[in-house]
Amino acid sequence: MIEIRGLTKRYGDVTAVDGLSFDVRPxxxxxxxxxxxxxxxxxxxxxxxxxxxxxxxxxxxxxxYADLPTPLREVGALLDAHAVHPYRSAGKHLLALARGNGIGRRRVDEVLGLVGLADVAGRRPGGFSLGMKQRLGIAAALLGDPGVVLLDEPVNGLDPEGIRWIRSLTRDLASEGRTVLLSSHLMSEMALTADHLVVVGRGRLLADTGLDAFVRSAARETVVVRTPGARPLAALLEEAGATVRPGAGDELLVTGVSGATVGDVAGAHGIVLHELTPQRASLEEAYLELTGGSADFASAGARPATPAETQATTASMTTSGAAR
Amino acid sequence: MTAYDVLRSEWGKFHSIRATLGCLAGALAATAAYGYLFGLADARRYLAGSAADRAAFDPTDTGFRALVLAGVLVSAVGVLAVTSEYASGTMPVSVAAVPRRGLLLGGKAAVVAVVTLVAGPPMALVSFTLSQLSLAARNVPSAGLGDPGVLGAVAGAGLFTGLVGLYGVALGFLLRRSAGAVSLGTFLLILPGMASLFPDAMAEWIVVWWPSAAGARVFAVHPGSGGLAPLVGIGVLAATVLALLCVAAAVFRARDV
Structure with a gap:
C-alpha cells in the first residue's frame, strides 16, 4: 500500500506535482x-x-522509503531502462544492487531467468536492445521479491511481444497480492492492463477511480437519432432536459438523456425513428477529455492554462468530442 | 542493510568497470615513467651544478616526485568511481537500493580509499627504484631502499595516494561530471608547481601549506628546515580531504538525485 498525501514538488518556478493525494492498493x-x-x-x-x-x-x-531497512525487499522500481553502466555486465549490475540489500547470487540468477536474460548475464548492456534493457530493469525491480512494484512507462519503445510480456507480468504480480503502480501516457495501454486508474495533469489529481467508472464518468453518452421529424423531436427532447445538436444529414446528436428516454419521447408523440444509436465515447476520448488542456506541450494553445481555463477547455472538449 | 553489504556492493561496482582500473594501471605506469625521467633530469642538474649544489643534493628527493604527478590519475580513480554512476544514470538506482546516502557515500569512499591506499607503496617502490637506478647509471649519488627513512616514505605513499583518491571521491560527488571534476581536481593538485607565478608571500605559503604540497612532505626522507614535518604535512592534507568529504556528504544528502 502506497499512500500519497498532499504531495507537492516545485523545481524553481515550476510546480511539477501539486498537492497530490491518492492510495495505491495491493x-x-x-x-x-x-x-x-x-x-x-x-x-x-x-x-x-x-x-x-x-x-x-x-x-x-x-x-x-528511506526508513525501509532493506528497501529492495519491499519496493522494486524501474524508472529508466537506460540507467545501466554500458560496460558492467548484466549479472554484475544486478549482483551489486543485490549485495547492498543482503540478497544473494542465487536470486540474481533467478530473476535473470524470470525475465529471459539468463543467456546474456555475462554480456555488457551497452549492446542491449531497448527491450533487453527493459527486461534488465525489471529484473532489478524484482530482485528483492518486493510487495510493491513501481514501473515508469515500462512499455515505451517495446515491440508487441515485449508489451504483452509486461502486461501479463504486471497482472501476475497483482494477482499474487502485490501493490503494482504502472505509469503510462497511453490510455489504450492502461485499458488493457490496469484495474484502477489515477489520472494526473499538470501535477494535479484529475481522477482516482476504477477503470469502468472512469469511462462512465469522464465520457457522456451521445445518442445518434435519425428521424423525419427532427425539428419537433429536438424541441421535445430539449424540453426533457437534453442537449440536441444537428449531425450529418437528418441526424440529431443528443446528449444528457439516455437512448431509452429518446425512444419514449418519440413514441409518446408518434414521431417515427429511423435510427437510435447510443454511442459511448472510447477510452481514449474519455482520457483526452479529462486531460485536455493539461498537457504540458499541447499542440494548440501552447500557453500554460490556469485551473479555470483548464476546466473551460475540458468543458468545450466535451461538446466538440460529442459533435463527432 | 549493513555497512558490510554496502561495501560488497560498492566493491562489485568498482572492480567491474574498466575506466577506474585503467586509471589505476595508468597511475602505476606513470610513476614508473616519471620516476625514471626525474632521475635523468636530476642527474643532469647534479652534473651541471656547483659544488654547493652537489653538497645539497638529496637523491631521496628525486625518488618520490613522480608520486605527486601520478596523484592526478589517482584522484581520477576516485572521481570516476562516483561520476561513472552519474554519467550512466545509475545513481538513482544506487540510491534507491541504498537510500541512506551517507552510507552509500561512505561505502564508495571506503572502497576507493582501500584500493588507492594499497596502490601507493608499490607506486612509490617503482618510482624510487627506477629513479635511483637512473641516477646511479650516471654515477650520481643515489640512495638505497635500506637507507634510513626510505621505507617509511614508501609506506607513507599509501597515505598520500589514499587521501588523494578520497579527494577525487569528494570532487566527484560535488561536481557530478567526470570532465569537470577531473579538470578541477588536476588543477588544484598541481597548483604548487605553479607557485612561482604568484607573488612571493603567496608562493611561499602555497609551497608550504597548500594541501597537496603539504601532503607530499610525507615523502621527505630528510626533512630539512624548509616545509612541514612529514606527519604534520599529511595531517594538513587529511584534514582538507575530510572537510571536503563532509561537504560532499552534506550536499549529496540534501540534493535530489
Missing amino acids: GVVTGFLGPNGAGKTSTMRMILGLDRPTSGSATIGGRR
Whole structure:
C-alpha cells in the first residue's frame, strides 16, 4: 500500500506535482496516467526518496522509503531502462544492487531467468536492445521479491511481444497480492492492463477511480437519432432536459438523456425513428477529455492554462468530442 | 542493510568497470615513467651544478616526485568511481537500493580509499627504484631502499595516494561530471608547481601549506628546515580531504538525485 498525501514538488518556478493525494492498493494494477510532464515520474521519484517533496508525503506501508531497512525487499522500481553502466555486465549490475540489500547470487540468477536474460548475464548492456534493457530493469525491480512494484512507462519503445510480456507480468504480480503502480501516457495501454486508474495533469489529481467508472464518468453518452421529424423531436427532447445538436444529414446528436428516454419521447408523440444509436465515447476520448488542456506541450494553445481555463477547455472538449 | 553489504556492493561496482582500473594501471605506469625521467633530469642538474649544489643534493628527493604527478590519475580513480554512476544514470538506482546516502557515500569512499591506499607503496617502490637506478647509471649519488627513512616514505605513499583518491571521491560527488571534476581536481593538485607565478608571500605559503604540497612532505626522507614535518604535512592534507568529504556528504544528502 502506497499512500500519497498532499504531495507537492516545485523545481524553481515550476510546480511539477501539486498537492497530490491518492492510495495505491495491493492486489490490483493501478495505472498512473497522464500526459508527458504531468508529474508522474516526479511522483515516483518522491515515493523512492530520490527527490525530496516540497511538502506532503509519500509512504509505503506507513514508512518513508528511506526508513525501509532493506528497501529492495519491499519496493522494486524501474524508472529508466537506460540507467545501466554500458560496460558492467548484466549479472554484475544486478549482483551489486543485490549485495547492498543482503540478497544473494542465487536470486540474481533467478530473476535473470524470470525475465529471459539468463543467456546474456555475462554480456555488457551497452549492446542491449531497448527491450533487453527493459527486461534488465525489471529484473532489478524484482530482485528483492518486493510487495510493491513501481514501473515508469515500462512499455515505451517495446515491440508487441515485449508489451504483452509486461502486461501479463504486471497482472501476475497483482494477482499474487502485490501493490503494482504502472505509469503510462497511453490510455489504450492502461485499458488493457490496469484495474484502477489515477489520472494526473499538470501535477494535479484529475481522477482516482476504477477503470469502468472512469469511462462512465469522464465520457457522456451521445445518442445518434435519425428521424423525419427532427425539428419537433429536438424541441421535445430539449424540453426533457437534453442537449440536441444537428449531425450529418437528418441526424440529431443528443446528449444528457439516455437512448431509452429518446425512444419514449418519440413514441409518446408518434414521431417515427429511423435510427437510435447510443454511442459511448472510447477510452481514449474519455482520457483526452479529462486531460485536455493539461498537457504540458499541447499542440494548440501552447500557453500554460490556469485551473479555470483548464476546466473551460475540458468543458468545450466535451461538446466538440460529442459533435463527432 | 549493513555497512558490510554496502561495501560488497560498492566493491562489485568498482572492480567491474574498466575506466577506474585503467586509471589505476595508468597511475602505476606513470610513476614508473616519471620516476625514471626525474632521475635523468636530476642527474643532469647534479652534473651541471656547483659544488654547493652537489653538497645539497638529496637523491631521496628525486625518488618520490613522480608520486605527486601520478596523484592526478589517482584522484581520477576516485572521481570516476562516483561520476561513472552519474554519467550512466545509475545513481538513482544506487540510491534507491541504498537510500541512506551517507552510507552509500561512505561505502564508495571506503572502497576507493582501500584500493588507492594499497596502490601507493608499490607506486612509490617503482618510482624510487627506477629513479635511483637512473641516477646511479650516471654515477650520481643515489640512495638505497635500506637507507634510513626510505621505507617509511614508501609506506607513507599509501597515505598520500589514499587521501588523494578520497579527494577525487569528494570532487566527484560535488561536481557530478567526470570532465569537470577531473579538470578541477588536476588543477588544484598541481597548483604548487605553479607557485612561482604568484607573488612571493603567496608562493611561499602555497609551497608550504597548500594541501597537496603539504601532503607530499610525507615523502621527505630528510626533512630539512624548509616545509612541514612529514606527519604534520599529511595531517594538513587529511584534514582538507575530510572537510571536503563532509561537504560532499552534506550536499549529496540534501540534493535530489
